[in-house]
Amino acid sequence: MNLALPALVPALPALGAAATLATGRKAPGLARPLAIVPVAVSAVLALVVALQLGTGQSLDAATRLTPTGGPDIALAVHLDGFSSLISVLVGLVATCVQVYSTAYLKEDRRYPSYAALVSLFTAAMFLVVYSGDLIVLLVGWEVMGVCSYFLIGHHWETADARSASLKAFLVTKLGDVPFLFGIFLLGADAGSFRIPDVLAAAGDGRLGHPTLIALLLLAGVAGKSAQFPLHTWLPDAMAGPTPVSALIHAATMVAAGIYLVARLMPVFLLSGAALVVLAVMAAVTMIGSALCALAQDDLKRVLAYSTVGQLGYMAGALASGDREASVFHLVSHGAFKALLFLAAGVVIHAAHTNSISAMSRIPGLRKRVPDAYWTMGIALVALAGLPPFSGFFSKEAVLTAAEHAANGDALTNGLGPASGVPQAAGWIVLISAALTALLTGAYAARLFLVAFHSPAGAAAPLAPVAGPADHEADAPYSPEPDEADPVTAEPPAMRWPLWVLAVPTMGFGVAGLRSDWLPALLDGGSLRPSGVTAVTGTGLAVVGVLAAYGAWRSATARLTTGRPAPAAAMGVPPAEGWGRVPEQAGAPAAEVVVADPGRTLLGPLFGPARHGFGVDRLYHALFVRPVGAAARLVRFLDREVVEGYVQGSGIGANLLGRAVRLAQTGNAQTYLSALLAGVVLLAVLVAV
Amino acid sequence: MHLAYPVVLSALLFSVGVYGVLARRNAVLVLMSVELMLNAVNLNLVAFDAWLRDALHAGQALTLFTITVAAAEVGLGLAIVLLLFRARGTADIDRATALGDPAEPHTPAEEEPAAAEALKGRATA
Numbered sequence: 061m062n063l064a065l066p067a068l069v070p071a072l073p074a075l076g077a078a079a080t081l082a083t084g085r086k087a088p089g090l091a092r093p094l095a096i097v098p099v100a101v102s103a104v105l106a107l108v109v110a111l112q113l114g115t116g117q118s119l120d121a122a123t124r125l126t127p128t129g130g131p132d133i134a135l136a137v138h139l140d141g142f143s144s145l146i147s148v149l150v151g152l153v154a155t156c157v158q159v160y161s162t163a164y165l166k167e168d169r170r171y172p173s174y175a176a177l178v179s180l181f182t183a184a185m186f187l188v189v190y191s192g193d194l195i196v197l198l199v200g201w202e203v204m205g206v207c208s209y210f211l212i213g214h215h216w217e218t219a220d221a222r223s224a225s226l227k228a229f230l231v232t233k234l235g236d237v238p239f240l241f242g243i244f245l246l247g248a249d250a251g252s253f254r255i256p257d258v259l260a261a262a263g264d265g266r267l268g269h270p271t272l273i274a275l276l277l278l279a280g281v282a283g284k285s286a287q288f289p290l291h292t293w294l295p296d297a298m299a300g301p302t303p304v305s306a307l308i309h310a311a312t313m314v315a316a317g318i319y320l321v322a323r324l325m326p327v328f329l330l331s332g333a334a335l336v337v338l339a340v341m342a343a344v345t346m347i348g349s350a351l352c353a354l355a356q357d358d359l360k361r362v363l364a365y366s367t368v369g370q371l372g373y374m375a376g377a378l379a380s381g382d383r384e385a386s387v388f389h390l391v392s393h394g395a396f397k398a399l400l401f402l403a404a405g406v407v408i409h410a411a412h413t414n415s416i417s418a419m420s421r422i423p424g425l426r427k428r429v430p431d432a433y434w435t436m437g438i439a440l441v442a443l444a445g446l447p448p449f450s451g452f453f454s455k456e457a458v459l460t461a462a463e464h465a466a467n468g469d470a471l472t473n474g475l476g477p478a479s480g481v482p483q484a485a486g487w488i489v490l491i492s493a494a495l496t497a498l499l500t501g502a503y504a505a506r507l508f509l510v511a512f513h514s515p516a517g518a519a520a521p522l523a524p525v526a527g528p529a530d531h532e533a534d535a536p537y538s539p540e541p542d543e544a545d546p547v548t549a550e551p552p553a554m555r556w557p558l559w560v561l562a563v564p565t566m567g568f569g570v571a572g573l574r575s576d577w578l579p580a581l582l583d584g585g586s587l588r589p590s591g592v593t594a595v596t597g598t599g600l601a602v603v604g605v606l607a608a609y610g611a612w613r614s615a616t617a618r619l620t621t622g623r624p625a626p627a628a629a630m631g632v633p634p635a636e637g638w639g640r641v642p643e644q645a646g647a648p649a650a651e652v653v654v655a656d657p658g659r660t661l662l663g664p665l666f667g668p669a670r671h672g673f674g675v676d677r678l679y680h681a682l683f684v685r686p687v688g689a690a691a692r693l694v695r696f697l698d699r700e701v702v703e704g705y706v707q708g709s710g711i712g713a714n715l716l717g718r719a720v721r722l723a724q725t726g727n728a729q730t731y732l733s734a735l736l737a738g739v740v741l742l743a744v745l746v747a748v
Numbered sequence: 749m750h751l752a753y754p755v756v757l758s759a760l761l762f763s764v765g766v767y768g769v770l771a772r773r774n775a776v777l778v779l780m781s782v783e784l785m786l787n788a789v790n791l792n793l794v795a796f797d798a799w800l801r802d803a804l805h806a807g808q809a810l811t812l813f814t815i816t817v818a819a820a821e822v823g824l825g826l827a828i829v830l831l832l833f834r835a836r837g838t839a840d841i842d843r844a845t846a847l848g849d850p851a852e853p854h855t856p857a858e859e860e861p862a863a864a865e866a867l868k869g870r871a872t873a
Binding site for chain 2: 724732
């Protein structure tokens with residue numbers, strides 16, 4: 061294959077980003093083509109590369125970048141089925157997002173810099189996907205981190221966006237430091253930073269410290285892929301523009317961590333302890349985030365928590381030793397989550413609010429944004445994992461992988477011994493994934509019903525829009541300033557990407573059914589859902605959906621028949637209901653009168669879940685405050701102690717000068733007297 | 749003649765000159781005291797020349813030089829004193845302190861830190 065093609069794929073968006081940044085201010089008209097064309101061309105090129113490579117092949121090429129004294133750093137590409145598949149996904153989503161952004165950020169003055177950063181981000185993701193060298197991969201990894209920081213802080217006028225971008229940057233960096241050391245250790249043990257060499261070393265058992273390496277790498281993965289305990293940045297990252305959430309925080313960047321583990325799967329298979337840690341991490345992440353998603357009021361935060369949970373699924377599949385299922389879920393999730401976010405952006409523009417309870421009071425919202433309504437429905441069904449959409453197949457693949465791992469015959473597809481995967485990891489993943497399937501169904505249904513099918517919206521289609529309805533008072537909220545006109549909320553550039561992404565959302569899952577389709581591109585194992593887990597998983601998801609529907613029906617029924625005290629209308633136990641009243645006191649009465657099935661389903665867990673189980677508060681107490689105190693101490697030392705010496709030297713010289721000035725009387729005889737005294741003194745000294 | 753007499757005499761003359769330079773107020777008298785000191789040196793030169801019986805009489809030759817230089821110096825000095833007197837109406841050396849640094853409370857040196865503070869404030873703002 062011509063190596064120029066895979067080299068062009070990351071290079072084009074990077075050049076496009078540079079060109080957009082250079083010309084953005086002088087020629088704003090060029091920004092749109094410069095944003096879309098390079099990304100679209102590289103998406104096509106990625107597809108061409110994937111087609112040329114074909115299935116079951118892999119390609120390695122390298123040129124030495126710099127000698128280091130230890131293992132060399134090489135500019136290398138390592139292409140195989142995984143990189144083909146994910147690069148096509150990245151290209152597709154990035155192109156859709158760039159097209160969508162032209163309409164979404166039409167009025168934005170900072171559109172050129174935004175588009176340039178999205179292009180640069182795409183380039184970095186391509187670099188991560190194609191790179192055959194861990195250090196070069198790290199470069200792409202960090203560039204993505206920086207782009208994410210800038211894009212979350214796109215609306216830097218708001219304090220939320222500023223603190224969210226800082227938080228995202230710091231939390232991911234916290235994971236990246238151990239990650240860097242993990243790479244160094246891996247390179248030192250394997251004697252090379254090249255991925256094929258590392259994999260060969262892992263296969264021969266030449267790695268000295270597989271557990272340590274795997275755990276260090278997992279820290280970086282947890283940071284990038286938003287796994288517990290480093291997941292807290294992702295929900296706050298929703299302060300960025302919605303297309304950014306779609307591209308970065310759902311489809312690509314957060315998937316980089318999963319992709320990296322998939323790439324280095326043989327290394328992880330050497331360490332059962334690391335796999336158990338990964339399984340526990342994934343289990344806590346998916347259950348916790350699903351509970352949080354069920355309680356959120358901010359539409360984008362629901363999606364963010366669901367992203368965290370779905371990443372937990374992927375991590376769980378990896379912990380079960382089946383990277384094929386993980387990447388399968390990564391790709392299908394990438395498509396439907398990008399679709400969800402893009403549709404959410406349309407809805408948010410139309411409703412002028414992020415809050416689903418506020419949306420529920422807007423009459424006829426679903427008629428105003430029909431495309432977003434339908435595509436969001438499709439994507440939510442895929443998210444809940446109901447057949448025949450893609451989410452069903454990929455989720456079942458994960459469940460099947462966990463089931464096999466729990467039975468002790470993990471589907472490692474020849475990457476390592478099946479006994480390398482502890483059964484405990486399989487059980488942990490299997491149980492938590494089943495529970496999460498239930499919760500996912502519930503929150504997907506809740507989101508759809510509350511946002512689009514509320515009785516207020518349906519019953520009063522002619523009522524005037526009740527002003528800019530505000531979000532619920534105590535809910536965490538990531539507002540995003542937007543200036544779109546609700547009438548033109550669905551321009552074509554925002555509508556078509558939705559349907560483009562809806563196609564893989566609906567159809568991609570079928571690709572895993574036959575072993576010579578998708579599995580042939582990957583490791584060749586089976587992605588077919590097994591009977592027991594398929595029935596259980598689907599059944600649980602259906603139960604979740606029905607539970608949410610039932611809770612919603614009963615809540616709306618009580619809401620529409622008579623409007624008694626809100627707590628009773630919500631169907632919550634009075635003690636809990638009244639306990640919440642003081643918190644709600646500041647909000648208008650209408651705020652509470654929303655049929656929220658989450659409140660019924662979660663019961664007393666609702667309050668903690670809404671605030672992410674206080675993890676943020678815990679981190680604030682544990683890390684932010686000590687660091688703040690240390691910073692104040694440093695400031696004190698600098699201002700009062702160090703600066704004291706500096707200023708003291710200045711003041712001392714000043715005083716000395718003033719004393720010397722006293723001798724400068726202007727009387728020549730005084731000078732002469734001093735001169736004589738000096739001469740006499742010197743004479744005496746010389747003589748004696 | 750013993751060397752002690754001229755040496756003691758010149759020492760006395762020099763001391764008188766030093767006293768005059770340091771203590772007299774009138775500039776003319778200060779100049780005269782300088783002359784006294786020069787002449788004390790001249791006396792020493794001549795005395796030692798005679799005492800050492802120098803064949804070249806370098807001491808006496810140097811004395812002639814000194815007298816010439818002293819004459820020129822006094823000429824210049826008197827001219828300065830004259831100008832000083834014309835400008836100020838007095839030849840009092842105590843009052844000619846225009847080149848001194850008067851110890852006033854307001855000095856530019858004190859304003860400099862204030863300006864630096866203002867600059868720092870602007871930088872942090």
